[in-house]
Amino acid sequence: xxxxxxxxxxxxxxxxxxxxxxxxxxxxxxxxxxxxxxxxxxxxxxxxxxxxxxxxxxxxxxxxxxxxxxxxxxxxxxxxxxxxxxxxxxxxxxxxxxxxxxxxxxxxxxxxxxxxxxxxxxxxxxxxxxxxxxxxxxxxxxxxxxxxxxxxxxxxxxxxxxxxxxxxxxxxxxxxxxxxxxxxxxxxxxxxxxxxxxxxxxxxxxxxxxxxxxxxxxxxxxxxxxxxxxxxxxxxxxxxxxxxxxxxxxxxxxxxxxxxxxxxxxxxxxxxxxxxxxxxxxxxxxxxxxxxxxxxxxxxxxxxxxxxxxxxxxxxxxxxxxxxxxxxxxxxxxxxxxxxxxxxxxxxxxxxxxxxxxxxxxxxxxxxxxxxxxxxxxxxxxxxxxxxxxxxxxxxxxxxxxxxxxxxxxxxxxx
Amino acid sequence: xxxxxxxxxxxxxxxxxxxxxxxxxxxxxxxxxxxxxxxxxxxxxxxxxxxxxxxxxxxxxxxxxxxxxxxxxxxxxxxxxxxxxxxxxxxxxxxxxxxxxxxxxxxxxxxxxxxxxxxxxxxxxxxxxxxxxxxxxxxxxxxxxxxxxxxxxxxxxxxxxxxxxxxxxxxxxxxxxxxxxxxxxxxxxxxxxxxxxxxxxxxxxxxxxxxxxxxxxxxxxxxxxxxxxxxxxxxxxxxxxxxxxxxxxxxxxxxxxxxxxxxxxxxxxxxxxxxxxxxxxxxxxxxxxxxxxxxxxxxxxxxxxxxxxxxxxxxxxxxxxxxxxxxxxxxxxxxxxxxxxxxxxxxxxxxxxxxxxxxxxxxxxxxxxxxxxxxxxxxxxxxxxxxxxxxxxxxxxxxxxxxxxxxxxxxxxxx
Numbered sequence: 093x094x095x096x097x098x099x100x101x102x103x104x105x106x107x108x109x110x111x112x113x114x115x116x117x118x119x120x121x122x123x124x125x126x127x128x129x130x131x132x133x134x135x136x137x138x139x140x141x142x143x144x145x146x147x148x149x150x151x152x153x154x155x156x157x158x159x160x161x162x163x164x165x166x167x168x169x170x171x172x173x174x175x176x177x178x179x180x181x182x183x184x185x186x187x188x189x190x191x192x193x194x195x196x197x198x199x200x201x202x203x204x205x206x207x208x209x210x211x212x213x214x215x216x217x218x219x220x221x222x223x224x225x226x227x228x229x230x231x232x233x234x235x236x237x238x239x240x241x242x243x244x245x246x247x248x249x250x251x252x253x254x255x256x257x258x259x260x261x262x263x264x265x266x267x268x269x270x271x272x273x274x275x276x277x278x279x280x281x282x283x284x285x286x287x288x289x290x291x292x293x294x295x296x297x298x299x300x301x302x303x304x305x306x307x308x309x310x311x312x313x314x315x316x317x318x319x320x321x322x323x324x325x326x327x328x329x330x331x332x333x334x335x336x337x338x339x340x341x342x343x344x345x346x347x348x349x350x351x352x353x354x355x356x357x358x359x360x361x362x363x364x365x366x367x368x369x370x371x372x373x374x375x376x377x378x379x380x381x382x383x384x385x386x387x388x389x390x391x392x393x394x395x396x397x398x399x400x401x402x403x404x405x406x407x408x409x410x411x412x413x414x415x416x417x418x419x420x421x422x423x424x425x426x427x428x429x430x431x432x433x434x435x436x437x438x439x440x441x442x443x444x445x446x447x448x449x450x451x452x453x454x455x456x457x458x459x460x461x462x463x464x465x466x467x468x469x470x471x472x473x474x475x476x477x478x479x480x481x482x483x484x485x486x487x488x489x490x491x492x493x494x495x496x497x498x499x500x501x502x503x504x505x506x507x
Numbered sequence: 508x509x510x511x512x513x514x515x516x517x518x519x520x521x522x523x524x525x526x527x528x529x530x531x532x533x534x535x536x537x538x539x540x541x542x543x544x545x546x547x548x549x550x551x552x553x554x555x556x557x558x559x560x561x562x563x564x565x566x567x568x569x570x571x572x573x574x575x576x577x578x579x580x581x582x583x584x585x586x587x588x589x590x591x592x593x594x595x596x597x598x599x600x601x602x603x604x605x606x607x608x609x610x611x612x613x614x615x616x617x618x619x620x621x622x623x624x625x626x627x628x629x630x631x632x633x634x635x636x637x638x639x640x641x642x643x644x645x646x647x648x649x650x651x652x653x654x655x656x657x658x659x660x661x662x663x664x665x666x667x668x669x670x671x672x673x674x675x676x677x678x679x680x681x682x683x684x685x686x687x688x689x690x691x692x693x694x695x696x697x698x699x700x701x702x703x704x705x706x707x708x709x710x711x712x713x714x715x716x717x718x719x720x721x722x723x724x725x726x727x728x729x730x731x732x733x734x735x736x737x738x739x740x741x742x743x744x745x746x747x748x749x750x751x752x753x754x755x756x757x758x759x760x761x762x763x764x765x766x767x768x769x770x771x772x773x774x775x776x777x778x779x780x781x782x783x784x785x786x787x788x789x790x791x792x793x794x795x796x797x798x799x800x801x802x803x804x805x806x807x808x809x810x811x812x813x814x815x816x817x818x819x820x821x822x823x824x825x826x827x828x829x830x831x832x833x834x835x836x837x838x839x840x841x842x843x844x845x846x847x848x849x850x851x852x853x854x855x856x857x858x859x860x861x862x863x864x865x866x867x868x869x870x871x872x873x874x875x876x877x878x879x880x881x882x883x884x885x886x887x888x889x890x891x892x893x894x895x896x897x898x899x900x901x902x903x904x905x906x907x908x909x910x911x912x913x914x915x916x917x918x919x920x921x922x
Contacts, residue, residue, distance in 0.1 A: 279691065
């Protein structure tokens with residue numbers, strides 16, 4: 093679903109992979125007209141896994157189509173001066189709702205000063221690997237954050253990578269936010285903005301914002317490696333008698349009291365506190381006593397089925413969740429289907445019909461519309477050249493003949 | 508550092524923990540006047556670990572102060588009708604730059620319709636656990652995403668939690684973005700907005716946006732558990748002779764060629780491709796051959812020191828990074844110190860001087876100012892009541908006497 097917050101703001105997106113396309117998706121789901129520019133034949137992320145199976149050649153990417161729904165697609169030969177000129181013209185086209193570039197392609201011909209010489213109030217948002225322009229990706233940034241050294245019982249010598257590209261995702265929404273802020277600022281004061289955002293800065297500033305950097309500097313300490321325990325309070329996973337894992341969190345004192353009541357542990361917790369000389373009403377002391385607390389709780393889960401445990405946990409308002417795989421989530425979690433207004437059914441060309449998430453934010457006061465599926469590459473080339481640059485059909489035909497632009501690829505599954 | 512994009516937009520933040528406070532921080536670092544309201548004595552996150560050591564009682568939280576820098580602090584007794592009336596009045600105060608609430612406290616007295624009856628164009632952004640208003644935290648949402656079932660060689664029976672509160676972080680920037688979009692929309696069209704954002708929707712919509720949900724539905728498959736390998740191309744960690752772990756990524760074909768050249772593996776890679784009947788110029792086939800490729804690369808690292816490996820990797824423009832702990836990062840990584848304009852030194856009351864991250868986005872065309880440190884709780888109570896609500900000193904005195912509001916706590920370390 094999309095909401096018309098930004099309608100009719102136009103964003104030109106020249107991008108690849110996750111951070112910039114996901115930022116563009118957030119803007120599109122809030123009503124912006126996001127025009128993604130790609131190399132003819134597709135950029136370096138166009139075939140990224142997972143892909144649909146296909147009897148010859150490769151099937152369409154579920155990754156690319158997921159990140160580019162709700163956008164228009166223009167295919168241009170980025171290597172030619174004429175192709176680059178077209179993109180510059182698209183970015184710097186006149187009008188209060190135009191003049192915004194979102195990119196992670198750090199090419200000289202998309203430099204801010206070059207575009208600003210054509211449109212002084214242009215807004216450019218460039219996502220980089222490192223702030224000096226050098227390459228970095230989520231995985232080569234994450235390794236430096238210290239998280240793999242403490243994930244899953246890992247150590248600096250045996251680091252454990254997490255699987256979620258968390259820094260790309262954070263970068264995406266940070267970039268979308270920065271673009272929205274710059275648009276608001278331009279609306280009030282008329283000034284453009286050159287925005288740069290490095291993936292590594294995203295990661296390292298998060299370490300500051302969560303207190304880990306000050307902890308390292310002032311207390312000279314790194315976080316301990318504590319497996320599935322949560323840091324700073326009490327929480328861990330437990331197994332039921334029917335082999336299901338459940339995550340339990342007792343961060344607030346209300347959550348802690350609920351857990352103790354649910355598992356009927358009042359007396360044994362009191363005895364444990366006395367023995368350890370700790371007060372578990374204080375979250376830090378719960379954290380200190382976490383292993384002994386977990387030992388008390390473990391048998392409660394081990395004697396119950398998921399169904400029995402879930403009923404009791406819900407009855408006592410314990411904060412908990414069930415571990416799932418994605419197929420299990422999709423099949424069994426009531427939060428991931430059409431009863432949740434965030435989700436919708438979608439038919440993506442070359443892929444078929446599937447469940448898809450619209451805007452994550454729900455705006456109850458505003459009309460929402462279905463998200464359009466990701467187009468075939470180049471579907472909107474002619475339409476955009478005509479609409480934004482006012483090119484006539486003869487000129488557009490010439491660009492096609494010269495190989496500077498391309499229209500929609502044929503659906504290989506249709507033949 | 509902060510940039511004056513939103514100056515003088517005013518946000519009233521009634522919050523706890525990470526997602527809402529981090530959204531407020533992003534807005535504050537872009538120039539908004541973010542006024543955080545807390546219970547007198549501090550909300551449930553005020554003492555969250557890590558804390559400074561203190562000879563009696565507890566030291567100040569490095570977590571709370573990190574998330575609340577750049578904001579003003581007002582302390583109000585949230586349990587009293589008069590205190591709640593004050594907060595409603597702060598949210599609905601007149602003026603084009605006022606009338607925005609950011610919260611994750613789902614209390615009836617902060618309901619949108621109640622506030623909208625006092626100011627029809629009010630913007631409220633409420634972060635929830637689940638969309639139905641039930642409780643969920645990062646840990647109890649993450650378990651359902653499928654990631655712990657494939658992290659670090661984990662399985663559904665032995666899930667591995669990642670340590671980074673990634674959904675809280677994504678939620679924060681998504682919320683900041685939604686607020687900025689709604690402000691822009693209100694500026695153009697005069698309408699307010701009721702924004703709701705559930706942590707679980709943030710996680711599950713990400714599964715859609717990255718293609719995992721369609722993969723589960725259309726291909727009936729879950730991602731494999733592949734340890735430190737990256738999915739869909741080639742990348743893994745390797746160890747040097749001096750015991751350092753290094754992450755290498757070869758996602759694009761340029762990165763793959765660079766890696767093969769750097770490790771001088773042209774011939775053995777060609778032989779491996781022939782033997783396995785795979786073409787590693789295709790990322791999916793690199794992924795298929797990942798274990799055999801890693802076996803070829805491992806000895807190259809095992810024979811070199813970090814210094815030797817780093818020189819060769821940089822010379823060949825391989826995409827790589829070093830695993831670190833946070834203390835190691837702070838001591839040795841040139842991206843985390845004052846040569847990086849994202850960072851600044853800061854003196855936080857009750858904590859001392861430390862490195863701190865300003866706005867992650869750099870706006871080269873705009874003047875930036877140092878971020879103000881997190882205040883003591885209640886530092887701005889009187890100032891805000893006077894400035895925003897035009898209360899006189901007699902009335903403010905009466906509110907203090909009645910225990911409805913409180914001024915700054917005394918610095919316990921100063922006595």
